[in-house]
Amino acid sequence: MFAAYAARIDRDQPLNGLELGERPAPAAREGWSTINVKAASLNHHDLWSLRGVGLGEDKLPMILGCDAAGTDEDGNEVVLHSVIGQSGHGVGPKEPRSILTERYQGTFAEQVSVPTWNVLPKPKELSFAEAACLPTAWLTAYRMLFTNAGVRPGDSVLVQGAGGGVATAAIVLGKAAGLRVFATSRDEAKRKRAIELGAVEAVEPGARLPQRVDAVIETVGAATWSHSVKSLRPGGTLVISGATSGDRPSHAELTRVFFLELKIVGSTMGSKDELEDLLSFCAATGVRPVIDEELPLDRAREGFERMASGELFGKIVLTV
Numbered sequence: 001m002f003a004a005y006a007a008r009i010d011r012d013q014p015l016n017g018l019e020l021g022e023r024p025a026p027a028a029r030e031g032w033s034t035i036n037v038k039a040a041s042l043n044h045h046d047l048w049s050l051r052g053v054g055l056g057e058d059k060l061p062m063i064l065g066c067d068a069a070g071t072d073e074d075g076n077e078v079v080l081h082s083v084i085g086q087s088g089h090g091v092g093p094k095e096p097r098s099i100l101t102e103r104y105q106g107t108f109a110e111q112v113s114v115p116t117w118n119v120l121p122k123p124k125e126l127s128f129a130e131a132a133c134l135p136t137a138w139l140t141a142y143r144m145l146f147t148n149a150g151v152r153p154g155d156s157v158l159v160q161g162a163g164g165g166v167a168t169a170a171i172v173l174g175k176a177a178g179l180r181v182f183a184t185s186r187d188e189a190k191r192k193r194a195i196e197l198g199a200v201e202a203v204e205p206g207a208r209l210p211q212r213v214d215a216v217i218e219t220v221g222a223a224t225w226s227h228s229v230k231s232l233r234p235g236g237t238l239v240i241s242g243a244t245s246g247d248r249p250s251h252a253e254l255t256r257v258f259f260l261e262l263k264i265v266g267s268t269m270g271s272k273d274e275l276e277d278l279l280s281f282c283a284a285t286g287v288r289p290v291i292d293e294e295l296p297l298d299r300a301r302e303g304f305e306r307m308a309s310g311e312l313f314g315k316i317v318l319t320v
Contacts, residue, residue: 090115153178290314
């Protein structure tokens with residue numbers, strides 16, 4: 001079957017390790033289901049995999065891709081939960097939790113095999129492309145906002161780095177849930193787009209907000225860390241799920257953290273139950289993932305290049 005896969009690890013030039021071509025189709029395995037992929041979305045996790053983060057040389061070649069929607073063996077329309085080993089189903093109770101492609105072949109292919117427990121019904125209201133955007137970036141944003149930040153309708157939230165998949169999801173979900181959302185971006189066009197999606201104000205990174213916020217959604221890391229901490233009200237919560245600009249800020253703002261009793265919470269992906277809730281939320285409210293571009297699988301390299309450059313707003317989806 002045709003697939004986009006990591007053939008080599010290159011920490012400095014990750015796209016040098018990306019190959020497109022034939023790979024073995026998944027073999028039948030007890031407790032697992034083979035899914036015919038209709039759409040799969042790109043995540044920064046895929047770029048990190050090509051750099052060798054979470055993916056060892058001994059696992060190569062590895063088909064990339066965490067997220068997918070498609071049809072199961074009976075023709076049912078389904079969405080995949082990307083965290084393998086969360087429950088032990090299909091892998092055994094001692095299997096450590098991993099994200100798809102860290103141990104198991106991914107979704108950038110005509111077919112993918114996952115534990116049957118990881119297969120969820122796709123709501124009829126969502127297209128395959130829309131559903132394929134949800135299991136990583138949108139689920140991450142959902143958990144950051146509603147589980148780990150603990151915000152309620154009427155609360156205020158700062159979303160750093162508008163344009164990225166998680167940040168875009170947080171703006172849309174926050175608006176739909178009745179939050180007062182502020183956003184940042186270095187790019188004026190992205191700031192305008194953030195306002196169109198529901199942010200009440202979008203500013204350049206580091207700019208003073210009109211008010212301190214109840215929570216910050218942080219995926220940028222070192223470049224925005226100080227601004228994130230300074231933007232919180234006393235007792236506020238900073239939730240971080242990524243560090244695309246690096247994980248070593250020049251100033252950790254520790255005095256402000258303890259003096260104002262701020263909470264810093266790490267967040268990774270989400271649970272199957274949270275994905276079910278997210279799917280229902282989108283179906284019921286009309287909220288839809290923001291898709292920057294859809295490309296056929298054989299043009300996957302173009303999608304990777306756009307994501308690596310940062311010149312996108314929302315998700316890139318590969319269709320099969």
